[in-house]
Amino acid sequence: xxxxxxxxxxxxxxxxxxxxxxxxxxxxxxxxxxxxxxxxxxxxxxxxxxxxxxxxxxxxxxxxxxxxxxxxxxxxxxxxxxxxxxxxxxxxxxxxxxxxxxxxxxxxxxxxxxxxxxxxxxxxxxxxxxxxxxxxxxxxxxxxxxxxxxxxxxxxxxxxxxxxxxxxxxxxxxxxxxxxxxxxxxxxxxxxxxxxxxxxxxxxxxxxxxxxxxxxxxxxxxxxxxxxxxxxxxxxxxxxxxxxxxxxxxxxxxxxxxxxxxxxxxxxxxxxxxxxxxxxxxxxxxxxxxxxxxxxxxxxxxxxx
Amino acid sequence: xxxxxxxxxxxxxxxxxxxxxxxxxxxxxxxxxxxxxxxxxxxxxxxxxxxxxxxxxxxxxxxxxxxxxxxxxxxxxxxxxxxxxxxxxxxxxxxxxxxxxxxxxxxxxxxxxxxxxxxxxxxxxxxxxxxxxxxxxxxxxxxxxxxxxxxxxxxxxxxxxxxxxxxxxxxxxxxxxxxxxxxxxxxxxxxxxxxxxxxxxxxxxxxxxxxxxxxxxxxxxxxxxxxxxxxxxxxxxxxxxxxxxxxxxxxxxxxxxxxxxxxxxxxxxxxx
Amino acid sequence: xxxxxxxxxxxxxxxxxxxxxxxxxxxxxxxxxxxxxxxxxxxxxxxxxxxxxxxxxxxxxxxxxxxxxxxxxxxxxxxxxxxxxxxxxxxxxxxxxxxxxxxxxxxxxxxxxxxxxxxxxxxxxxxxxxxxxxxxxxxxxxxxxxxxxxxxxxxxxxxxxxxxxxxxxxxxxxxxxxxxxxxxxxxxxxxxxxxxxxxxxxxxxxxxxxxxxxxxxxxxxxxxxxxxxxxxxxxxxxxxxxxxxxxxxxxxxxxxxxxxxxxxxxxxxxxxxxxxxxxxxxxxxxxxxxxxxxxxxxxxxxxxxxxxxxxxxxxxxxxxxxxxxxxxxxxxxxxxxxxxxxxxxxxxxxxx
Numbered sequence: 003x004x005x006x007x008x009x010x011x012x013x014x015x016x017x018x019x020x021x022x023x024x025x026x027x028x029x030x031x032x033x034x035x036x037x038x039x040x041x042x043x044x045x046x047x048x049x050x051x052x053x054x055x056x057x058x059x060x061x062x063x064x065x066x067x068x069x070x071x072x073x074x075x076x077x078x079x080x081x082x083x084x085x086x087x088x089x090x091x092x093x094x095x096x097x098x099x100x101x102x103x104x105x106x107x108x109x110x111x112x113x114x115x116x117x118x119x120x121x122x123x124x125x126x127x128x129x130x131x132x133x134x135x136x137x138x139x140x141x142x143x144x145x146x147x148x149x150x151x152x153x154x155x156x157x158x159x160x161x162x163x164x165x166x167x168x169x170x171x172x173x174x175x176x177x178x179x180x181x182x183x184x185x186x187x188x189x190x191x192x193x194x195x196x197x198x199x200x201x202x203x204x205x206x207x208x209x210x211x212x213x214x215x216x217x218x219x220x221x222x223x224x225x226x227x228x229x230x231x232x233x234x235x236x237x238x239x240x241x242x243x244x245x246x247x248x249x250x251x252x253x254x255x256x257x258x259x260x261x262x263x264x265x266x267x268x269x270x271x272x273x274x275x276x277x278x279x280x281x282x283x284x285x286x287x288x289x290x291x292x293x294x295x296x297x298x299x300x301x302x303x304x305x306x307x
Numbered sequence: 308x309x310x311x312x313x314x315x316x317x318x319x320x321x322x323x324x325x326x327x328x329x330x331x332x333x334x335x336x337x338x339x340x341x342x343x344x345x346x347x348x349x350x351x352x353x354x355x356x357x358x359x360x361x362x363x364x365x366x367x368x369x370x371x372x373x374x375x376x377x378x379x380x381x382x383x384x385x386x387x388x389x390x391x392x393x394x395x396x397x398x399x400x401x402x403x404x405x406x407x408x409x410x411x412x413x414x415x416x417x418x419x420x421x422x423x424x425x426x427x428x429x430x431x432x433x434x435x436x437x438x439x440x441x442x443x444x445x446x447x448x449x450x451x452x453x454x455x456x457x458x459x460x461x462x463x464x465x466x467x468x469x470x471x472x473x474x475x476x477x478x479x480x481x482x483x484x485x486x487x488x489x490x491x492x493x494x495x496x497x498x499x500x501x502x503x504x505x506x507x508x509x510x511x512x513x514x515x516x517x518x519x520x521x522x523x524x525x526x527x528x529x530x531x532x533x534x535x536x537x538x539x540x541x542x543x544x545x546x547x548x549x550x551x552x553x554x555x556x557x558x559x560x561x562x563x564x565x566x567x568x569x570x571x572x573x574x575x576x577x578x579x
Numbered sequence: 580x581x582x583x584x585x586x587x588x589x590x591x592x593x594x595x596x597x598x599x600x601x602x603x604x605x606x607x608x609x610x611x612x613x614x615x616x617x618x619x620x621x622x623x624x625x626x627x628x629x630x631x632x633x634x635x636x637x638x639x640x641x642x643x644x645x646x647x648x649x650x651x652x653x654x655x656x657x658x659x660x661x662x663x664x665x666x667x668x669x670x671x672x673x674x675x676x677x678x679x680x681x682x683x684x685x686x687x688x689x690x691x692x693x694x695x696x697x698x699x700x701x702x703x704x705x706x707x708x709x710x711x712x713x714x715x716x717x718x719x720x721x722x723x724x725x726x727x728x729x730x731x732x733x734x735x736x737x738x739x740x741x742x743x744x745x746x747x748x749x750x751x752x753x754x755x756x757x758x759x760x761x762x763x764x765x766x767x768x769x770x771x772x773x774x775x776x777x778x779x780x781x782x783x784x785x786x787x788x789x790x791x792x793x794x795x796x797x798x799x800x801x802x803x804x805x806x807x808x809x810x811x812x813x814x815x816x817x818x819x820x821x822x823x824x825x826x827x828x829x830x831x832x833x834x835x836x837x838x839x840x841x842x843x844x845x846x847x848x849x850x851x852x853x854x855x856x857x858x859x860x861x862x863x864x865x866x867x868x869x870x871x872x873x874x875x876x877x878x879x880x881x882x883x884x885x886x887x888x889x890x891x892x893x894x895x896x897x898x899x900x901x902x903x904x905x906x907x908x909x910x911x912x913x914x915x916x917x918x919x920x921x922x923x924x925x926x927x928x929x930x931x
Contacts, residue, residue: 023398026391026461027414033458034418037429040436110328113321125325127566132332134562137519138536139555142543143335146342149547151352153338186332203666206633209653210660211680211731221679225670236420244422246522250544261424261522268428278432281425292420302670 038285045278046071056275075279085263085280089287092260095174096242099181100189100235106182107189107234112223114190115197126194133187141251144180145171148252172254180248185241189234196230197223228302236295243288260284340559343552360553367550370538377518377535380449384456385513391457392464392509393502399465400472418462427526430455434527447529455527456517463516464509471505583642584609584767585630585735590639592625592791599625600636601791607784612761612768614778617788618814623771626788627737630769631660643734654683658735659728663743665720667712673723674699674708680731698730701760718749729764738770742777754781775815779803787811804854808931812852819853819896823928834894837871839923848928855897857925860887860917862910875915885909889919 047056048071079085114125132140147154148170155167170176200223208218246261253259264284268277346357364370395415399408418426434444434451444451475498483497484490499506521536528537542548583606592600599622607613615623628634630641632653641649648656659680667676674695681691699705702722707715712723721744728736741757742750758781761768772778778785779799787794787802795807803815812818822833825847830839832851863872876895877888880902887898898919900911911917 022394026395026398026465027411029391030414030418030458030461033430033433033454034421034426035414037433040433041425041429044432106328106331109324113325116321123570125329127570128329129332131562131566132336134515134566135336136536136539136555136558138521138539138543139339139551139558140336142539142551143339143555145543146339146547146552147335151349183331183335201664201666203662203664204668206631206653207660207662207666207668208679209633210631210656211727212654212683213679214654214683217683222668226668228670240420241422244424246424247540261422264424264428274432277428281428284422284425288420288422 041278041281044275045075045282046073047275048072048074049273049275055272075275076283078276079279079283084258088258088260088263089283091174091257092243092245093287095177095181095245095257095259096239099178099185099242100238102178102182103186103189103238104231104235107186107193108231111190111193111197111230115194115200122198129187129190129194133191137184138247140184141180141248144176144183145251148176148179171252172256174253174257176252176254177249177257177259180252181242181245184248185238188237192233192237193227193230196227196233200226225302229299232295232299232302236292236299239291239295240288244284336555336559339552340556343549343556345549345552348549360549361557364550364553364557369533370535370550370554373533373535373538376449376532380453380456380534381514381517384453384460384517385510387457388460388464388513389506389510391461392513393468393506395461395465396468396472400469415462415465418459419466421459423459423520423522426459427455427523430458430523431526447527447532449532451527451529452524452532452534455523456513456520459520459523460513460516464513467505467509467512468502471502475501583607584644585769586640586642587626587630588640588642590626590629590636590641592622592629592634592636598791600629603639603791603793605786605793605796607767607769610761610765610767611783612758612770612781614770614772614782614785615788616772616775616778616785616814618773621788622791623773623788624739625791627660627739627769627771630735631658631737632656657733658737659731659733660737660739661724661728661741663740665724665744667720667723667727669711669713671712672708673704673710673712673715676712676723677726677730680727684731694730698726701729701763702726717744717746718753721745721753725760729760729766733766735767735769738768740772741770742772742774750777757781779815787814805927805929806852807929809850817855817897817899819855819858821851821853821896823849823851835871835891839926848930850929850931852927852929853896853921853925855886855899856884858896858898858919858921860889860898860900860911860919863916863918871919873917873919875911875913875917878909878911878913880909885911887911887917889917891919 044056047058049055050057110129114122114129117125146152149155150167150169150171152170154170155164158164159167204222204226205218208222209215213221244261245259246265249257249259249262250265253262260280264277264280267273267280271277342353343360344356344358345353346359347354395411399411399415430451431447434447437443438445444454479501480493480497483493488496519536520534521540524534524537525540528534539551539554543551585605585607587603587605587607590600590603591598601622603622603626615626617623625634629636632648632651636649639649640647643657668679671679677695677698678691681694686694699708702725704719704722704726707719707723712720715723721741725741738757742753745753754777757768770778770781772781779802782799784796784798785802786796789810795802795811797805802811806812806815806818809818809820812820821835824831824833831837832839860873860875873889873891875887876890877886879886882902884899884901887900888895889898
């Protein structure tokens with residue numbers, strides 16, 4: 003069986019241009035998968051003072067071959083509510099902001115997709131411009147806006163809602179706002195992609211068969227845009243779980259997030275094994291939503307036509 | 308009559324939604340640009356119109372050097388990532404009998420779903436270890452940042468090329484053969500021009516990803532390889548910086564110009 | 580009060596500068612198959628979409644059984660449309676596509692299932708209930724689209740190019756199925772098509788449209804045999820059109836220099852139509868005194884009949900001859916001299 007497979011593989015390699023096909027995969031194995039394996043290895047190594055700050059997993063000495071592995075890094079993480087809470091904070095941030103992006107992004111994507119062709123292209127360019135503008139600068143823009151002396155406070159004072167500037171920065175609401183703002187294009191663009199190629203006859207057909215506009219939306223448009231919703235949600239949810247910059251710029255100490263914890267564990271505490279264990283746990287935690295997204299996408303991705 | 312009112316309502320709701328939506332997207336950026344002309348060290352207190360911060364920006368060696376570094380890394384990274392992305396796109400869509408296709412799809416798409424903080428950490432530890440074992444890379448710097456950026460950009464380019472190639476009508480290549488094009492020239496004469504728009508957008512995306520990256524670069528950078536996001540982040544992490552306001556305005560201007568040119572290229576493309 | 584089932588009065592529709600429909604008036608009777616025939620851009624699809632309710636007319640009214648439905652939204656109109664690309668919902672299976680319209684009305688589950696089963700039987704869709712609509716053949720998709728409309732028991736069914744997406748074999752078979760179905764159910768059909776053969780074989784009556792106007796309404800025989808003008812004559816089938824000269828009590832077909840006897844052209848028609856199958860030709864060996872002689876310029880053998888292009892005095896016309904004998908070769912060939920003949924009563928006069 004394996005023998006046959008290798009035979010097939012070798013014949014295949016002879017036929018195809020080997021380097022053309024496999025260079026990129028070698029690259030990814032070398033610089034993506036081996037580094038991941040490496041942090042797995044470090045995550046089950048024992049911490050030590052020195053450089054590198056962990057004991058080698060395998061050692062060959064006079065006493066013979068020895069494997070020096072430990073699960074203590076993982077046990078440490080999962081026995082400390084501090085780390086668990088940061089995971090939960092990140093997941094809840096990702097969940098909340100995905101929902102908000104969807105609620106805000108869907109109508110925009112819908113109306114842009116349903117505009118007349120010449121207006122639609124202009125609106126699309128307007129959607130893409132923020133997407134291209136530096137991510138960091140867009141987060142920074144909110145830092146400027148939300149300052150005590152910032153424009154939002156000035157407007158609120160001017161309108162008489164408040165008398166003193168209120169502190170809007172450095173809390174988790176500011177983080178949610180920043181995340182929704184920066185990730186909104188990631189939700190809108192895939193949604194737009196699905197809605198724009200939507201067969202308008204299907205809407206007419208639903209109307210003709212007696213469906214009122216609300217029902218047409220719920221029974222035809224919404225189910226058929228599910229792949230776009232799923233793709234957009236995935237593009238928002240996954241990176242937000244590991245988000246570091248936004249909590250660092252806009253957040254405060256009321257909630258700590260996973261990305262920031264890894265950063266501190268590595269750069270501040272210099273504890274490589276714990277940082278690696280945190281990263282590995284992060285991957286494991288992300289596998290579930292990724293698999294769910296993939297399965298849902300496969301289930302609802304109907305070929306239009 | 309009732310219908311007219313209903314339709315007016317719908318139109319009103321549509322315009323209302325679009326105005327609110329686009330204001331939300333643009334209000335922060337435009338405010339930033341407005342304040343970049345503020346002649347005051349305190350960013351949010353308006354003192355008067357001036358180009359003072361633009362002048363200071365262009366005299367700031369650190370920012371200029373970081374900008375140069377970033378553009379260099381981003382264009383190299385985008386070029387390598389595009390070449391490999393095209394290779395992946397081809398091997399996944401055109402070679403039908405590639406053994407264990409799902410495995411290669413898994414290989415090429417995994418970086419898409421990896422949080423950058425984990426990617427940065429794992430690459431940094433990898434570079435340290437490999438330096439330990441084989442002495443390469445000799446130190447962290449522009450090369451390590453470049454390798455990291457290529458690694459996460461390849462997957463994005465591959466997705467773009469793949470989706471173009473899967474909707475690509477192979478008949479035109481057969482037609483070219485039939486009309487006398489020799490097989491070795493088909494890629495250059497037919498395939499490459501047809502997928503060129505996707506290659507360009509793949510390159511642009513990879514360029515943007517690299518130019519925008521803070522987290523992975525922070526992990527993998529070393530002496531002499533401060534990219535623009537790293538410098539900007541160090542300036543605004545704890546406070547505000549009027550120079551960064553000016554920088555935002557310039558970046559916005561570049562993006563708008565790029566968007567307008569893409570718009571016109573697309574329009575002439577559609578007309579064709 | 581009008582007696583017609585569907586009455587279209589002075590319907591006008593503009594898209595920007597384009598006049599898609601120009602004061603269209605039409606009466607359609609209950610239980611007939613009525614076709615709207617015209618080349619693309621003639622306004623037939625716009626008319627259909629206005630009847631269905633997707634477009635609002637700029638002027639005019641639509642009465643269904645005497646009730647004004649012009650301003651009713653499509654989901655309230657008691658009529659259904661079958662789309663050219665079928666517009667089946669790709670996220671629903673066959674049964675749920677058919678159920679879609681019933682669920683929008685307040686029927687009991689029992690009633691819905693009964694109706695669905697009835698229609699599945701009628702259209703021979705049993706066994707496909709759970710299939711996805713993109714997994715079934717084009718012919719099956721067409722029947723699902725039909726079932727989805729018919730299950731609602733509409734008063735009127737609109738069909739937009741119902742056969743265009745099918746291949747030729749299936750198209751002919753489906754034509755007969757559609758007619759049978761309509762006879763069985765008694766629902767009025769309005770069919771939009773650009774295919775004249777389809778319109779002739781399907782319809783009880785048809786309307787020819789051009790530039791947003793209706794040129795002629797009638798049954799297929801009337802339209803074929805007695806077209807109102809040159810455009811219609813040429814649009815339906817092949818037409819030989821000649822000019823008529825009236826002088827000194829003589830009626831002469833100008834191009835053929837042929838005198839028509841025994842018939843009075845008292846209305847002074849200026850043109851006449853002779854369909855090619857009504858012209859017979861016969862090969863002649865040597866110069867005869869008969870003046871009705873022409874030369875064969877083109878021959879096209881089509882199995883059941885052969886098309887000949889005949890030239891007389893620099894004018895060309897067609898003759899179609901039945902291939903009634905079994906033979907290896909055609910009797911009449913290129914450049915043969917032929918004598919042509921037609922019955923004076925097979926000439927149709929008109930003014931244009």
